[in-house]
Amino acid sequence: MRPLLLLLTTVFFLAGSAHAQQWAGVRSGYPLGVTVHYGTPLDAFDLRVSGRVVADGGNVRVGVGLDLLRAFASEGPLTAYYGAGPALDIGGDDLVLDVHALLGGEFRFSDVQLDRLGLFLEGTLGGRISLGGVSANTRLPAVGAALGVNWHF
Numbered sequence: 001m002r003p004l005l006l007l008l009t010t011v012f013f014l015a016g017s018a019h020a021q022q023w024a025g026v027r028s029g030y031p032l033g034v035t036v037h038y039g040t041p042l043d044a045f046d047l048r049v050s051g052r053v054v055a056d057g058g059n060v061r062v063g064v065g066l067d068l069l070r071a072f073a074s075e076g077p078l079t080a081y082y083g084a085g086p087a088l089d090i091g092g093d094d095l096v097l098d099v100h101a102l103l104g105g106e107f108r109f110s111d112v113q114l115d116r117l118g119l120f121l122e123g124t125l126g127g128r129i130s131l132g133g134v135s136a137n138t139r140l141p142a143v144g145a146a147l148g149v150n151w152h153f
Contacts, residue, residue: 021041021152021153022038022039022040022041022152022153023038023039023118023150023151023152023153024036024037024038024039024150024151024153025037025039025118025120025148025149025150025151026148026149027120027122027146027147027148027149028146028147028148029122029144029145029146029147029148030143030144030145030146031054031055031056031144032054032055032056033052033053033054033055033056034052034053035050035051035052035053035065035146035148036050036051036052037049037050037051038050039069039150042068044070045068045069045070045083046068046069046070046071046083047066047067047068047069048066048067048068048069048083048085049064049065049066050064050065050066050067050087051063051064052064052065052087052089054089056137057136057137058092059091059092059094059137060091060092061089061090061091061092061094061096062089062090062091063087063088063089063090063096063098064087064088065085065086065087065088065098066085066086066087067083067084067085067102068083068084068085069081069082069083069102069104070082070083076110077107077108077109077110077111077115078105078106078107078108079105079106079108080103080104080105081103081104081105081106082101082102082103082104083101083102083104084099084100084101084102085099085100085102086098086099086100087099087100092134092137093132093134094130094131094132094133094134094137095130095131095132096128096129096130096131096132096137097128097129097131098126098127098128098129098142099126099127099129100124100125100126100127100142100144101124101125101126102122102123102124102125103122103123104120104121104122104123104146105120105121106118106119106120106150107119107120108152115152116151116152116153117149117150117151117152118149118150118151118152119147119148119149119150120146120147120148120149120150121145121146121147122145122146122148123143123144123145124142124143124144124145124146125141125142125143125144126141126142126144127139127140127141127142128140128142
């Protein structure tokens with residue numbers, strides 16, 4: 001657990017030195033869970049670091065995820081993006097690796113002078129692989145959906 005905490009701390013400090021716009025947010029969806037995240041721009045992509053709690057198959061797992069995101073269309077307050085990344089969850093006597101691709105869109109409330117606030121919807125497709133021996137947690141393919149809010153600063 002200490003290496004994971006060190007990694008997250010390093011990412012947050014490096015991201016804090018970026019000059020472009022960053023964001024933080026929360027999302028929930030399917031599979032059932034809550035995720036908090038922090039994002040920052042890199043050269044070609046945006047990096048999003050997430051901490052999450054997932055309830056799946058009668059087990060509750062906590063984990064961390066990384067996503068690389070890239071916008072591909074922007075029209076007014078709406079931005080569409082794609083990305084991919086891994087997540088690692090632990091709990092219920094299991095360690096689960098989630099690898100996924102995602103497609104999403106964010107709506108910014110700029111018309112009502114709340115341009116820092118964004119509402120987003122994402123869909124994911126990938127796989128969840130049990131690394132701890134509980135084969136019931138392996139799902140190929142695995143689909144997901146999330147609805148969330150971001151605060152840009």
